[in-house]
Amino acid sequence: MKIIYATLAAAALASPLAAQEVTLRFQHFVSPASANPTYFMQPWADAIEAQSNGRIKVELYPFMQLGGAAPNMYDLIADGAVDGGWVIPGYQPGRFPEAEALELPFMTSKSGEAASMAAWDYTQAYLMDDFEDVHVIAAHMHGPGIIHLKGDAPEALSDLSGLNLRGPSRPATLLLDKLGANPVGMPVPAFPEALAKGVLDGGVITWEMSPSLKLDELTRSHTDVAGDDALYNLYFIWAMNKAVYAGLPDDLKAVIDANSGMMASAWAGRAHDTGDAVGKATMTEAGNQIAELSPEVTDQIVALGQEVTADWIAEMDGKGFDGAALVEAARAAVTAHR
CATH class of the missing domain: 3.40.190.170 (Bacterial extracellular solute-binding protein, family 7)
Structure with missing residues (x-):
């Protein structure tokens, strides 16, 4: 059963101001203290708010707080249960087979940033039709x-x-x-x-x-x-609901677009590289x-x-x-x- 939320389209009908000032609810399945939320998701949300002069607010919900399970994130976004979020296509084996090429053993380097730039290029060439139900913001990999x-x-x-x-x-x-x-x-x-x-x-x-x-x-x-x-490596997408994106005014779409694509993909991969250094140090300090x-x-x-x-x-x-x-x-x- 789908979770029903107010959509941007409904908000637009309610008042002209609502069409210009929106809240986007993005969901993920890990701790907010882990690397991607800390070094990519939250800074990305902050950048969207700052560059829209506060007209877009991005709320991040960790641990699947809006409902559903991690393997179903793609459908939660596509169906509008959430406005956007973090998807691991591999959590649904067989559904996105072409994405697995990036996850094969020893395919990527140990740089999450470099691997993520490759992931964006590969996604543009081979995977956009697989993800046609959502608006893809970034495609990335983690570190080793x-x-x-x-x-x-x-x-x-x-x-x-x-x-x-x-x-x-x-x-x-x-x-x-x-x-x-x-x-x-x-x-x-x-x-x-x-x-x-x-x-x-x-x-x-x-x-x-x-x-x-x-x-x-x-x-x-x-x-x-x-x-x-x-x-090995793992492939991710950061995506939002297509209707929600389409319902944004052109100037607010431009803010999302300016924080999408190759730059956002590299940013997400770089977040994992930063987190890897912190994580390794933590394990070392623990003895x-x-x-x-x-x-x-x-x-x-x-x-x-x-x-x-x-x-x-x-x-x-x-x-x-x-x-x-x-x-x-x-x-x-x-x-x-x-």
Whole structure:
């Protein structure tokens, strides 16, 4: 059942002033103290308010306070249950298959900003028809995914064998399966409780999310791969309801537009880079084990990642896509922004 809210169109009929002064309610599913809300969402909202001379107010609601669940954010925005928000397309496996090319193992560099610039280019070329039900403001990636375990840091692939590990997306869980772990697909909000209850032995997520998820308390070791490329990455969009955007006067649309596209995508990715530095420092200060896999073990994981990519290409081909072309396009976008 859809949540019904007053729309801009209704407000416009109510009074001329209401058409000029609007409140936009944007929702997300993480702590307001985590990196993207702190370094992107709130500054973005502040910029919109300042540049509109206070005529647009953006209210941010963390932890899905307006209702619904994180995997359903796209539909909540499209249906008008919220005016806008943060979407992880991968939380609905199979619905946005072309987006997965950016999430394949070792596809992106470890710079969230650079990966996000690539994500915007790839989105413009391949994904806008997939997101035709919403108005896309930005498309971005986070920083490198890290292996967080309740036990010691792994030194060999065998150390991951049989572990129950959380994964955020289908490509990530496919890689965890290749590594010999038991992958458990799970959105961010469920991760800490699953760790606390012993359902999981660990999982993969960024440095920046670690403090807000209390991974300094719930896990003991944090391990990255060697080299410049991320073990995995995750694709996001920051979007708003199409009718709400269309209902804005042209001068207020221009404010949204001025804070959209490549600049907003890079900004969102940069927020994750800032948060990664803070998160890693927090885990270090807690006395947790900070580790990096050897180049030799990393090479073994890269080879398994290539198998994931090959399987993904074959799967996409079977669905009528040109899987190899999608992978090549994603790689070209990443290379252009290294």
